[in-house]
Amino acid sequence: MNTTTPSKLEKILAEGHFAVTSECGPPRGVNGEVVEEKANLIKDHVDAINVTDNQTSVVRLCSLAACIRIKQMGLEPVLQMVTRDRNRIGIQSDILGAASFGIDNILCLTGDHQHFGDHPQAINVFDLDSTQLIQTVKLMRDEGQLLGGFEMKERPNMFIGAAANPFADPFEIRVARLAKKVAAGCQFIQTQCIYNMEKFKTWMQQVRDQGLHEKVAILAGLTPMKNVGMAKYMKNRVPGIDVPDEIIERLAAVPKEKQADEGIKICIEQIEELKEEEGIRGFHIMAIEWEEKVPEIVEMAGLYPRPTVEISAN
Amino acid sequence: MxxxxxxxxxxxxxxxxxxxxxxxxxxxxxxxxxxxxxxxxxxxxxxxxxxxxxxxxxxxxxxxxxxxxxxxxxxxxxxxxxxxxxxxxxxxxxxxxxxxxxxxxxxxxxxxxxxxxxIGVTEERGVWAERCQACGQCILASTGGICPISRCSKRMLNGPCGGSEKGKCEISPDTDCGWHLIYERLKELGQLDFFAEPTDPKDWVSSRDGGPRKIVREDVRL
Amino acid sequence: MRLRYPTNIKIIKVPCSGRVAIIHMLKALEEGADGVIVAGCLEGDCHYQSGNLRAKKRVIYVQEVLEKIGMEAERVAMYNLSAGDGPRFAEIAREMTEKVKELGPSPIKNAKKLASKKSKVEVAA
CATH class of the missing domain: 3.40.50.2300 (Response regulator)
Structure with missing residues (x-):
């Protein structure tokens, strides 16, 4: 498989390895070293590190600055970018800025509504949506053009990703929506955290029926549960997440101090199971404020050591 | 209308x-x-x-x-x-x-x-102009009855910006500077003290940014 | 004055050309008229100040509509002449008749004939 960008993530996928990515949430303050500490915890066990962009609409150190730090550590960042807070001028400007630092991966998201965050009073922008952001990055990269028509001499050469949530409603349009993102130019997908394996597999079947798994690399999203409280919270309070009762029962069945281990165990079992699912090309492990557990998960799931790939200098 | x-x-x-x-x-x-x-x-x-x-x-x-x-x-x-x-x-x-x-x-x-x-007015036959963006939190009391959200191109709450020239907006000589109008009217009304105070960031929850809006009034429901 | 003008013109009298609405011109065309003249007073001479100027704008509007739907804009025309100027009226009537002849019959009239023929055949069958 050919690669078109300098992205290490793209290369690993192209060589047929399961890719492993994880994420790093920047702090709600100016201490950028927090990002470096988190990155250091996982750097040997993942191929690329997503940096969230003011996730859940809570103001944090910006994704771009954090990505630059990660890049300067010699690691591979995935710039998450939501369209909630910037119009097309700001977005394109940040893409150019990111490319100037050699950030080779972008994850295009619409973003949570600010209703959920710490500034519900804010105006939301949503000048573009996630699909249009994909189109924009593709236009900039493949045509060397800005949305306004300006022709650039040098292009931001990014590997384009997006998210997909197989569990949101209505279920039957989820694959159609993925198809739209793929048609817009999306090359990799990191899914919403998977707990309901049966539903996920139904979704994957539909993905395969449309041949989408051959056009886009799907990384299964996983978040280990720390305890039964977290599982209940995710089930009842987080929109778009589907936690089956079996998971809650399983966690509840073990003593409190063992629940974290059980959560990790569930996550590893899921990875093992999903490795067999045709079309799954990797795993995106979102250990929320629990980054230190990522190496353990990766190792136990048989995904360690990570492959080395030759990266040509950009 | x-x-x-x-x-x-x-x-x-x-x-x-x-x-x-x-x-x-x-x-x-x-x-x-x-x-x-x-x-x-x-x-x-x-x-x-x-x-x-x-x-x-x-x-x-x-x-x-x-x-x-x-x-x-x-x-x-x-x-x-x-x-x-x-x-x-x-x-x-x-x-x-x-x-x-x-x-x-x-x-x-x-x-x-x-x-x-x-949402606007008939300025003259054949000419209609915007006056309200339905932000859901009317601030006209402190802006001389002229809405900066609909009349200022940047919807500034502490205008006018540096682009205001001879009462016109920087985007077009056909567009009045909303804040110029506000200032003139506050002056006429002797209410310039409204202008002196910085206006804090607005709560846009009641505007479309807060999501689709609905008014439910039990007092008038059947 | 015994002035001659083409007999195919049907005159509809209105108190002022300002009375002529867009829909009147369109209706005439819908009924199969090949052309429509709006004859108003000379500009500046309107008894009601601006009736003829309004009529002019409406004629332009109809011309634009015709262009957009693929019909000849010239099928509608505004002329300004004094109410007492019979010879000029006759001249305008001849001019417009010539213009419309050049354009050929209104496509509406043709289509309508075709449609009624079709339905007759259908009835016969």
Whole structure:
């Protein structure tokens, strides 16, 4: 498989390895070293590190600055970018800025509504949506053009990703929506955290029926549960997440101090199971404020050591 | 009122060209006042469409009607008996009317015949201008009765910006600087103290940024 | 004055050209007229100040509509002449008749004939 960008993530996928990515949430303050500490915890066990962009609409150190730090550590960042807070001028400007630092991966998201965050009073922008952001990055990269028509001499050469949530409603349009993102130019997908394996597999079947798994690399999203409280919270309070009762029962069945281990165990079992699912090309492990557990998960799931790939200098 | 302008006829032809019997439904409310979707405009549009489809030798029946208001179910009900005679409806109401019609007659394709533009006033016959963005938290009391959210191109709350020149906005010499107007009016009213105080960031929850809005008033509900 | 003008013109009298609405011109065309003249007073001479100027704008509007739906805009025309100027009226009537002859019959009239023929055949069958 050919690669078109300098992205290490793209290369690993192209060589047929399961890719492993994880994420790093920047702090709600100016201490950028927090990002470096988190990155250091996982750097040997993942191929690329997503940096969230003011996730859940809570103001944090910006994704771009954090990505630059990660890049300067010699690691591979995935710039998450939501369209909630910037119009097309700001977005394109940040893409150019990111490319100037050699950030080779972008994850295009619409973003949570600010209703959920710490500034519900804010105006939301949503000048573009996630699909249009994909189109924009593709236009900039493949045509060397800005949305306004300006022709650039040098292009931001990014590997384009997006998210997909197989569990949101209505279920039957989820694959159609993925198809739209793929048609817009999306090359990799990191899914919403998977707990309901049966539903996920139904979704994957539909993905395969449309041949989408051959056009886009799907990384299964996983978040280990720390305890039964977290599982209940995710089930009842987080929109778009589907936690089956079996998971809650399983966690509840073990003593409190063992629940974290059980959560990790569930996550590893899921990875093992999903490795067999045709079309799954990797795993995106979102250990929320629990980054230190990522190496353990990766190792136990048989995904360690990570492959080395030759990266040509950009 | 809600101001709209007629859609180009080519666009409407394209919307309905695959049907055989179409009803053009006007609205006697706002769109009549701004001469975009009232009885008169229904007649003209229907006639022009008939000319077009006759000329094209296409079998097409175009009928005309107008409802008192399309944003009100009671009036939309008036179509109940005849809606099934038509393959599609072109509604000349504002976007709210078109949607309410579609909600009511779920199986009927409903097409918009106007572009809904803004909440505004008739400055003179043929000239309509925006005055309100329905932010849901009126601040006119402190801005001399002139709304910076709808009248300032940057919707600044502490304007005018450096682009204000001779009372005009930097985006166009035809656009008044909203903040220039506010300042002049506050001066006339002896209320410049309103201008002196910085205005804090606004809570936009009550505007469209907070999501689709709804007013529920138990005091008037039946 | 015994002035001659083409007999195919049907005159509809209105108190002022400002009375002529867009729909009147369109209706005439819908009925199969090959052309429509709006004859108003000379500009500046309107008894009601601006009736003829409004009529002019409406004629332009109809011309634009015709263009958009693929009909000849020249089928509708505004002329300004004094109410007492019979010879000029006759001249305008001849001029417009010539213009419309050049354009040929209205496509509406043709289509209508065709449609009625069709339906007759259908009835016969």
């Amino acid at each position: 809600i101001m709209a302008r007629p859609k180009p006829i080519e666009e409407i032809i394209d919307e309905i060209k695959d049907f055989n019997k179409v009803l053009i439904a006007g609205c006697d409310g706002c769109v009549t006042v701004c001469e975009a979707g009232g009885v008169k405009e229904v007649q003209v549009l229907a006639s022009a469409l008939r000319l077009y489809f006759t000329k094209e030798n296409k079998r097409m029946e175009i009928d005309e009607t107008s409802l008192t208001r399309q944003c009100d179910k009671d009036y939309l009900h008036e179509l109940l008996d005849k809606i099934d005679d038509y393959d599609a409806i072109v509604s000349l109401a504002c976007g709210a009317g078109v949607q309410f019609m579609a909600e009511m007659y779920r199986k009927k394709p409903i097409f918009p015949g106007v572009d809904t533009c803004f």
